[in-house]
Amino acid sequence: MNHMPKEKIGIVAVSRDCFPMTLSETRRKAVVKAYQEKYGEIYECPVCVENEIHMRQALADIRAAECNALVVYLGNFGPESSETLLIKEFEGPAMVVAAAEETGDNLIQGRGDAYCGMLNASYNLKLRNLKAYIPEYPVGTAEECADMIHEFCSIARAVIGLRNLKIISFGPRPQDFLACNAPIKQLYNLGVEIEENSELDLFEAFKNHAGDERIPQVVAEMEQELGAGNKKPEILTKLAQYELTLTDWVEGHKGSREFTAIAGKCWPAFQTQFGFVPCYVNSRLTKRGIPVSCEVDIYGALSEFIGTVISQDAVTLLDINNSVPADMYEKEIKGKYEYTLKDTFMGFHCGNTPSDKLSFCEMKYQLIMARSLPEEVTQGTLEGDIAPGNITFYRLQSTSDAKIRAYIAQGEVLPVATRSFGSIGVFAIPEMGRFYRHVLIEKNYPHHGAVAFGHFGKTLYEVFKYLGVPVEEIDFNQPKGMLYPAENPFA
Incomplete structure (x- = not known):
């Protein structure tokens, strides 16, 4: 990588x-x-x-x-x-x-x-x-x-x-996404630099890359990667132009730092002005070792970078999104795997997961955005079920009052068809229901979690300790019988 x-x-x-x-x-x-x-x-x-x-x-x-x-x-x-x-x-x-x-x-x-x-x-x-x-x-x-x-x-x-990382962000967090709000004080405490830009700066740079002579080569690379999943060939030229915009920005702005991660803007005005969604490009940069988070999630990008370095492999950033329907659990999970219904959930994002982490992939349009926008401006998602296997769900986060905390939970993606859209998988984490309530909700974590493909909890825990996260602020999915501080012992 x-x-x-x-x-x-x-x-x-x-x-x-x-x-x-x-x-x-x-x-x-x-x-x-x-x-x-x-x-x-x-x-x-x-x-x-x-x-x-x-x-x-x-x-x-x-x-x-x-x-x-x-x-x-x-x-x-x-x-x-x-x-x-x-x-x-x-x-x-x-x-x-x-x-x-x-x-x-x-x-x-x-x-x-x-x-x-x-x-x-x-x-x-x-x-x-x-x-x-x-x-x-x-x-x-x-x-x-x-x-x-x-x-x-x-x-x-x-x-x-x-200590050699710069996070480059574009635009403020979207309205009603205050969960991704990111006080930057803790970045400096960790030794990380940040450059915050307007999406107008990015749009100007994108326009200046129109007709770039490198675009056909990038399009050819995309076509080869997508193969039969290239369902929106008409959008590839714009996506290639955007990819070159980001890679040139990184080279021109990383300054004294060796490594970069990007916290990108992807809505609400991105689609109508750029004419596409950036999900596929985000996945391609992440695959190359330049993690890109969605919705200007600065600490999401930071978490992705840490997981990439530890695993020496691509990661992804997903919404801790929806419960698994009971009928789906009864038919395809119960009795086959040692998980309760509450141990399972679906991790989803519009289309940002690298192609080699999907069981199959197709270039499509963003269904949620297309409910209120013309479909043609929402093209650019990489959709498919996430490949089954071991995963670590984790996040390093600053609180709203600039305190640092983290969580780590090991589990797996089950080989169960999601029957849904986006980059999505059926996840199973032991005691996820309790972890969801007493860590993710109780400690006010945002809906985004980073996913590393493998079990890396031991190393992540030591990294977080080394970085100065108080051990009492490094949470994990506690086994049955081990109560969280706020868990009702009589429940």
């Missing part, structure tokens, strides 16, 4: 001056060997940090090696000040992991006490107001530490991406 951050991990071993430095060095080499055999590249810093002078030497070395993510490895107890100062001065995403003792036959000169050293490291991080990823159980063998470092890669990639 293009337009995505890449992490280069550097590992630095640390050693307490009253412990043998060779213990940390030997254990570091074993971790590097295990990682390289199983996962590939990792940079091994030759400097073992015992004091602040060593810390600066190690820092210079990993910077020279162009590492953008750091693993501090406690091969023994470790020097708590030097190791945390390394994290502070490195400034990029960092994790701390510690060595388990190796054998009961060598617990005198070969005992490292890193189990204890991890406690001191975490305490010193807190004293200095520093963030570092500490795995669920951060003490392990060389092979176990290699696995933990591999899990850190996705977390590091997301943090690197956000």
Whole structure:
């Protein structure tokens, strides 16, 4: 996937001056060997940090090696000040992991006490107001530490991406879509830049792309992608013109940032002025690693970007839209899958889901808009049932008073025909009914949720923690018997 951050991990071993430095060095080499055999590249810093002078030497070395993510490895107890100062001065995403003792036959000169050293490291991080990823159980063998470092890669990639992200938006949120209102204060807290534009600016740029010599090539790409689903060939030239408008805008406006996401306007005046709807183009950019949200949903675009970076795959943004009819549940779900009716719902948007995430796709018109507008100006949706498989429904959101919170719920798209329109699927999430009431409604989340195709809850949870979301504000679909704070225990 293009337009995505890449992490280069550097590992630095640390050693307490009253412990043998060779213990940390030997254990570091074993971790590097295990990682390289199983996962590939990792940079091994030759400097073992015992004091602040060593810390600066190690820092210079990993910077020279162009590492953008750091693993501090406690091969023994470790020097708590030097190791945390390394994290502070490195400034990029960092994790701390510690060595388990190796054998009961060598617990005198070969005992490292890193189990204890991890406690001191975490305490010193807190004293200095520093963030570092500490795995669920951060003490392990060389092979176990290699696995933990591999899990850190996705977390590091997301943090690197956000610190180099600009969200480009067009227009204010549509009337009666205050749910997508987005105080931007938390974007800056996360290290994200934002450029807010008028849709009039976008319309001018679109008009200036009329007759662009690249349009026929983009049309040909669209025709190839759509295949037999190309039901509206007459609209492709305009869609190609719009796609070039957005991609040129991104290149011309990303400034000092490497990565971009777009919060786009798509109604109410878009259709009548541009002459189409942008859904298909949104799906194509999202597929290439430039997520595009609908209805100027800035935090939706942010959430999509995080999921794209973590999954290294396309995502989508859907309305948590409608219940599954009881007769449909009885006929096609009950007895075949271990879900109640309240565990199911339909996720829908007009036509913004990438083609490779649909079981089938066709270029159509936007039925809801066509109820009040001429059909010809509502063409441009990519419609089809979302492909069955595991999903993670999630969102990172600022509240109206600029507090940050998030939710994560793992489930699946069922192989059940929706019999409906748009980009749509039958979703099943365990205990969705309770999650819907006591998280989505109770905590005033908007109707848009990001969807990653796979189970990525563990990584998303760690990313949100690393970004500073309070753990009490990271909600998930709690299992039966585990009550939400506002849930009636007598219900």
